[in-house]
Amino acid sequence: MDVFQAIIQRYSCRSYDPRPIEPEKLTKLLEAARFAPSARNCQDWRFVVVTDSDTRTKLCEAAYDQKSFTEAPAVIVACSNSNHVMRCGQPVAPIDVAIALEHIALQAVELGLATCWIGSFYPDKVKAILGIPADINIIELMTVGYPADLQPAPKRQPLETIACFEKWSF
Numbered sequence: 001m002d003v004f005q006a007i008i009q010r011y012s013c014r015s016y017d018p019r020p021i022e023p024e025k026l027t028k029l030l031e032a033a034r035f036a037p038s039a040r041n042c043q044d045w046r047f048v049v050v051t052d053s054d055t056r057t058k059l060c061e062a063a064y065d066q067k068s069f070t071e072a073p074a075v076i077v078a079c080s081n082s083n084h085v086m087r088c089g090q091p092v093a094p095i096d097v098a099i100a101l102e103h104i105a106l107q108a109v110e111l112g113l114a115t116c117w118i119g120s121f122y123p124d125k126v127k128a129i130l131g132i133p134a135d136i137n138i139i140e141l142m143t144v145g146y147p148a149d150l151q152p153a154p155k156r157q158p159l160e161t162i163a164c165f166e167k168w169s170f
């Protein structure tokens, strides 16, 4: 599968077949994250992969009862131990972790899996459930599994409304 194909086939999956993900596929997803770029190559991301059903049920409650948590055979809790702010003024942690998570999302497509980014959760509740130290930032969660729904038609703005050439001309 070429990269663009994976990009256009990725969608936010909210209904999963509960069958487990093969361990080698889970490893490949994490390897895809490992090879992501990061500011100063610090690689300050940390990923907690939750497959245990009872723990996913607890995470479901911590994520405003998004039911896909109980169906998806894996939830990736993406964290960072960086508080570094780049010279441009932007924090490293959410950027680096987001790139790595999108590597996971695209690799998942190639493996026949689907994902959903999850930003709607209580970080303190997730920390308590998983024993994540207070000084670690949880950036995002991601559900992963075999899809039980179909890809909806992607809704995107036309290219000319989001990109211009040479000078700002929006």
Ligand SMILES: Cc1cc2nc3c(=O)[nH]c(=O)nc-3n(C[C@H](O)[C@H](O)[C@H](O)COP(=O)(O)O)c2cc1C
Pocket (backbone or CB within 6 Å): 010, 011, 012, 013, 014, 066, 116, 117, 118, 119, 120, 121, 140, 154, 155
């Ligand atoms: C940072 C981020 C946080 C998101 N949080 C949630 C979430 O908590 N729950 C959810 O169902 N979808 C969540 N989404 C999915 C978006 O709603 C989805 O990406 C968007 O509607 C575009 O649809 P698509 O991913 O199917 O192309 C999130 C996406 C991103 C990038």
